[in-house]
Structures are given as C-alpha cells and as structure tokens.
Amino acid sequence: MDADHQQPAQPVSYDAELRLHNEALRRACGIQLRDHVLDIGCGAGQTTRQAARAAPAGSALGVDVSAAAIAGAREVAQAEGLRNVAFERADAQAYPFPPERFDLAISRFGTMFFDDPAAAFANTGRALRPAGRLVMMAWQARERNEWDAVIRPSLGIGQAAAAAAGEPDPFSLADPPAVTRILEAAGFAGVTFTEVREPVYYGPDVTAALDWVRGFQCTSQALERLSPSHAARAVERLRGALAAHATDDGVWLGSRAWIIAAQRR
Ligand SMILES: C[S@@+](CC[C@H](N)C(=O)[O-])C[C@H]1O[C@@H](n2cnc3c(N)ncnc32)[C@H](O)[C@@H]1O
Numbered sequence: 001m002d003a004d005h006q007q008p009a010q011p012v013s014y015d016a017e018l019r020l021h022n023e024a025l026r027r028a029c030g031i032q033l034r035d036h037v038l039d040i041g042c043g044a045g046q047t048t049r050q051a052a053r054a055a056p057a058g059s060a061l062g063v064d065v066s067a068a069a070i071a072g073a074r075e076v077a078q079a080e081g082l083r084n085v086a087f088e089r090a091d092a093q094a095y096p097f098p099p100e101r102f103d104l105a106i107s108r109f110g111t112m113f114f115d116d117p118a119a120a121f122a123n124t125g126r127a128l129r130p131a132g133r134l135v136m137m138a139w140q141a142r143e144r145n146e147w148d149a150v151i152r153p154s155l156g157i158g159q160a161a162a163a164a165a166g167e168p169d170p171f172s173l174a175d176p177p178a179v180t181r182i183l184e185a186a187g188f189a190g191v192t193f194t195e196v197r198e199p200v201y202y203g204p205d206v207t208a209a210l211d212w213v214r215g216f217q218c219t220s221q222a223l224e225r226l227s228p229s230h231a232a233r234a235v236e237r238l239r240g241a242l243a244a245h246a247t248d249d250g251v252w253l254g255s256r257a258w259i260i261a262a263q264r265r
Contacts, residue, residue, distance in 0.1 A: 009204035009250035012212045015046045020198035021257060025137045028259045029106050034058045038102040038127055040092045041110020045073030052085035063090040093120040097127035107136035113168040121186035128264040135261045138173035146254035147200050151213060154238040155222040167218055188262035196259055199252040209242045209251035
C-alpha cells in the first residue's frame with residue numbers, strides 16, 4: 001500500500017474513512033472566492049461545508065435523496081455558523097435546479113448510484129453556467145480496490161450475486177470510455193480522469209473496523225441472506241481479513257478512485 005497516513009488512529013466515520021481522498025478532491029476542485037457550488041449526493045455535507053468556506057463571497061448547495069442525511073448536514077452547518085451554505089432533499093436526476101446558476105458541480109462518491117446517469121448529468125449540466133465545471137470522485141474498477149477484494153470474498157458474495165440482489169453499484173463510473181460517452185452526451189466536454197491512489201481508513205483497530213464494515217449496506221444485506229451459522233463464519237473470515245490490514249495507526253485498505261472533471265459546453 002502506498003499510503004502516507006501519518007496521523008494518530010482516530011475514530012472511524014465516513015469523513016475519516018475518506019480523509020486522504022477528500023484532500024485530493026479539494027485540491028482538484030480549486031474553488032474560488034465567489035464560486036457558487038452544487039454538491040451532488042452530499043450526504044452529511046462535509047464537502048459542501050468545505051466548498052462554502054472556500055467561497056465566502058459565493059455559496060454552496062448540497063443535495064441528497066436522503067432526508068436523514070440532509071437533516072444531519074443542516075444541523076452541522078448551523079452549528080458551525082456557516083451562512084452561505086444550504087441543503088435540499090433532492091434527486092439530482094430530476095430536481096429543477098435554477099438554470100445556469102452554478103460555477104462548479106462537485107461530488108465525493110455521490111454520482112455513482114443514479115438509475116439514469118444520462119438524465120442526471122444532463123440535469124446537472126443545465127444547472128451549470130456555460131463553461132462551468134463538474135469535478136467528481138468515483139471508484140475505479142472493483143478489481144483495483146483492495147477494500148472490495150477483502151470484504152466480498154470474506155462474505156462469500158460474488159459480483160453476480162451482488163447485481164442479482166439489486167445492490168447499488170459503486171463501480172458504475174469506473175470505465176473512462178463509457179463515462180466520457182455519458183458526459184459528452186449530457187453536454188460536457190474536455191472530460192479527464194485523474195487517478196487517486198489512497199487507502200481508505202476503517203478504524204483504529206480490528207474490532208472498530210469490523211463494526212464499521214458490518215454497517216455497510218452490502219455487508220448487512222449479504223449477512224442477512226446467510227443462515228445464522230454461515231453468517232457467524234463469514235463475520236469471523238471478515239475479522240481475519242481486516243486483521244491482516246491492521247497497522248499501528250489503524251486499519252487501512254488500498255483503493256483507487258478517479259477524479260473525473262469536465263466542462264459544460
Ligand atoms: C457514498 S454516499 C457519499 C456522500 C457524500 N458525498 C460524502 O462523501 O460524504 C452517496 C450519496 O449519494 C446519495 N444519492 C444517491 N442517489 C442520489 C440521487 N439520485 N440524487 C441525490 N443524491 C443521491 C445517497 O443518498 C448518498 O448520501
């Protein structure tokens with residue numbers, strides 16, 4: 001693993017899991033003082049709040065389909081006293097954003113789960129001013145992500161089983177030619193892919209990491225499909241696999257992501 005994660009082990013959260021990825025995305029976004037930023041699939045809103053701080057004379061709007069995520073994001077932003085940030089519960093595929101309102105649309109792993117990516121990116125494009133930018137982070141292919149290679153075999157689930165179970169596909173934007181075609185058809189140009197090769201953080205120790213991974217939707221769904229005795233064995237396999245990645249500063253697994261950037265034509 002090519003990690004530079006020299007920090008004391010900290011409690012795990014989604015923001016902690018992606019701390020190193022977040023820094024790469026922040027740099028790539030290059031948000032300016034007056035930018036108006038749209039954060040797609042903003043979740044708990046860390047990237048939206050960061051955008052608002054980077055654009056004190058602009059604004060940031062975070063949207064997510066999850067009402068709970070939006071409520072949590074609003075609470076944190078209010079507690080932090082941010083005045084130029086807002087959150088809306090919205091499906092980015094169809095929400096009537098104000099046309100040509102935003103300079104930049106960003107996303108940290110929030111654009112991989114669309115039922116209709118063509119509609120979603122066309123809708124995002126309409127919200128951007130001409131030449132406005134899209135900068136989003138998405139996972140590279142499954143086989144390039146150590147975290148997937150550790151979790152799925154431990155649980156005894158293959159790719160086909162996951163697809164058959166109707167799980168959302170975190171690798172749906174992994175293929176550069178396919179994504180370029182989708183973005184160009186949605187009105188974007190100059191599509192680029194920059195590799196981010198940083199590990200994900202799963203917690204300060206194996207017990208914390210196991211709890212964290214058991215909270216993933218794919219894990220809980222897989223365990224529910226097993227009998228109690230098979231599920232118990234799968235959990236022990238997972239514990240063993242995570243233990244193999246424990247270090248003095250926590251449990252880290254390799255990953256590869258893309259930063260996908262494009263410009264509205
Ligand atoms: C992996 S999470 C990432 C959350 C956030 N960007 C972060 O990095 O903390 C993906 C998010 O995308 C949201 N999402 C999925 N489909 C969406 C859609 N059609 N419109 C808006 N948000 C969506 C989910 O609710 C979830 O919060």
